[in-house]
Amino acid sequence: MHHGRDLERLKGAKLDRAVMLRVWKFVRRYHTQVYLYLAVVAVSSAIAVLPPLVFRALIDDAIPSENLGAVTALAVVALLLSLGSAGLSLVGGMMAVRVGEGLIYDLRSALYDHVQRMPIAFFTRTQTGALISRLNNDVVGAQQAVTSTLSTTVSSTMGVAFTLVTMLYLDWRITLFALALVPVYLLVSRRVGRVVQKIARRQMEMNARMNAVMTERFNVSGALLVKLFGRPDDEASQFSLRAGEVRDAGIRRSLVSRTFAVALTAIAAAGTAGLYLFGGRAVVLGTLSIGTVVAFAAYLQQLYSPISALSTTRVDILSALVSFERVFEVLDTPLAISDSPGAVALETPRGRVEVDDVWFRYPAAAGYTVASLEAEGLAGAGSEASDWVLRGVSLVAEPGTMTALVGPSGAGKTTFSHLIARLYDVTSGAIRIDGQDLRRLRMQSLADSIAVVSQDAHLFHDTIAANLRYARPGATHEAIVAACRSARIHDLIAALPDGYDTVVGERGYRMSGGEKQRIAIARVLLKAPAIVILDEATAHLDYQSEAQIQRALALALEGRTSIVIAHRLSTIRAADQILVLDQGRVAQRGTHEELLREGGVYASLYKTQFAAQAPQGPVGTAAS
Ligand SMILES: Nc1ncnc2c1ncn2[C@@H]1O[C@H](COP(=O)(O)OP(=O)(O)OP(=O)(O)O)[C@@H](O)[C@H]1O
Ligand SMILES: [Mg+2]
Structure with missing residues (x-):
């Protein structure tokens, strides 16, 4: 197992690309839904940049000219635009979920079918619990990659693009200032992504080990053995050890991702304060309108929250790719004993x-087997016939x-x-x-x-x-x-x-x-x-x-x-x-x-x- 991990580290980003290509092959079945989804997201993102512009007009034109009718009209328009954008993103989100759940179904069915066709040698060496864990936890982990890729990456990217274009149109200097903080975001998320990916892989392994203990002991023959040899205390402490590892990995993962979220909030807060500092000065000096500063404050949120979503998405995708790798690892194991090309059927067997x-x-x-599914201490053994x-x-x-x-x-x-x-x-x-x-x-x-x-x-x-x-x-x-x-x-x-x-x-x-x-x-x-x-x-x-x-x-x-x-x-x-x-x-x-x-x-x-x-x-x- 350790050997495998080192190998992956060496391959680094390249491996991710190969895995993602395969993931795309699975997603491609849903291409109609995916394209529809993209269209919905594009429209929704385009609409989302409009309300701040409306508010800007309201503050800079309608209010100074004391036109009450225009104030009401603009407020209503802004509300309708926001509602429309929200409604569309709901529709888009649901489409993403459909694709995600469909993918879980496809992966699970493929995995189950492949595993049951494995030769008996596979089953003599594989821990049932580890295998079940792969069909449950890893498949769900893999699905998260796709739903978060689809619903977050795509909508965030489009959101960022539309927002940036509008911001540049309004004032390029403040836009550049706002962008200066983006590299900080990316740097932090890259670091955190690596750590979380490592923890995620460990978490999956720990979960699998815990499941393996349960499935082995909680069947009639296993339970009988435990009872007859009077070992429940030992078994309990063995299990606690495994469960403790799962707990520790879970705590570490939460700690890292929460710290990460707090860091992102802090960066965003710094950005907003900076905007009011420089924007406020520009208003006083008469080079910028109040409406533009307010619109920028809104755009900053629209820029930073998708960017922070994008950076967490990266983390999510990386940890979910681990799941995909683990699923593919099983799917890739050749069926050593299966129909050869041109295999024939016995019509009426005589039985000679x-x-x-x-x-x-x-x-x-x-x-014949998947090393990471083998019982502990067995992996590596049996390398010879x-x-x-x-x-x-x-x-x-x-x-x-x-x-x-x-x-x-x-x-x-x-x-x-x-x-x-x-x-x-x-x-x-x-x-x-x-x-x-x-x-x-x-x-x-x-x-x-x-x-x-x-x-x-x-x-x-x-x-x-x-x-x-x-x-x-x-x-x-x-x-x-x-x-x-x-x-x-x-x-x-x-x-x-x-x-x-x-x-x-x-x-x-x-x-x-x-x-x-x-x-x-x-x-x-x-x-x-x-x-x-x-x-x-x-x-x-x-x-x-x-x-x-x-x-x-x-x-x-x-x-x-x-x-x-x-x-x-x-x-x-x-x-x-x-x-x-x-x-x-x-x-x-x-x-x-x-x-x-x-x-x-x-x-x-x-x-x-x-x-x-x-x-x-x-x-x-x-x-x-
Ligand atoms: N999965 C396996 N991997 C490696 N060696 C095995 C495996 N299964 C059985 N063997 C070995 O193959 C040999 C023959 O085993 P086998 O089960 O065929 O014996 P048997 O004649 O049926 O014995 P018995 O009468 O006790 O059932 C034994 O030495 C056994 O240890
Ligand atoms: Mg026998």
């Missing part, structure tokens, strides 16, 4: 899986067959199953479905042909029915019930007070591990894919659950190609082929009987893992 000499290691973080996790694995799974994967812990079984679902790309070799390389397949098509049942199936915070429909959005209630009956979970759901409308997931009804797995199987049945990948639960199930899952599985896997990371004797006995993975290599392959005869890794695995299940296995006794 072919793994051809696959070597794999977990890729280096670079290119992992050691080989798979070393030349080959396999052919014919349509409709079951392949069991067994092997010691850490052998690479889960990794292998993830490669088939293309959560990662292979490092070398190839995986093909129906003869098509995964990398040449449309992601959607691949997702449609594969279902993965993981050990700990995740359920969204939603009703059971909605969770099931996630697998097939159009599924009828009858179809859902049928799938749940086959998955041996219907009776349990039907017995719940709200039945299929029971809200489950993190904040709802908690299903047991075995129940969740049966729900996951029901999802497979609803989706009806050509290929099923299943990571069996390691937990030793009681006979009845085991038997239920077994029957549910038999139905779910029927007629599909399945690759099962097997922990149950019944599964490996039912498999058409067994692959024994050991340290990323295929140590042995064959059927249960063949492998038992062969001895080696499989035989010892069998002794430690599977043989113990034999007496209570649903299939009966183990081969003996």
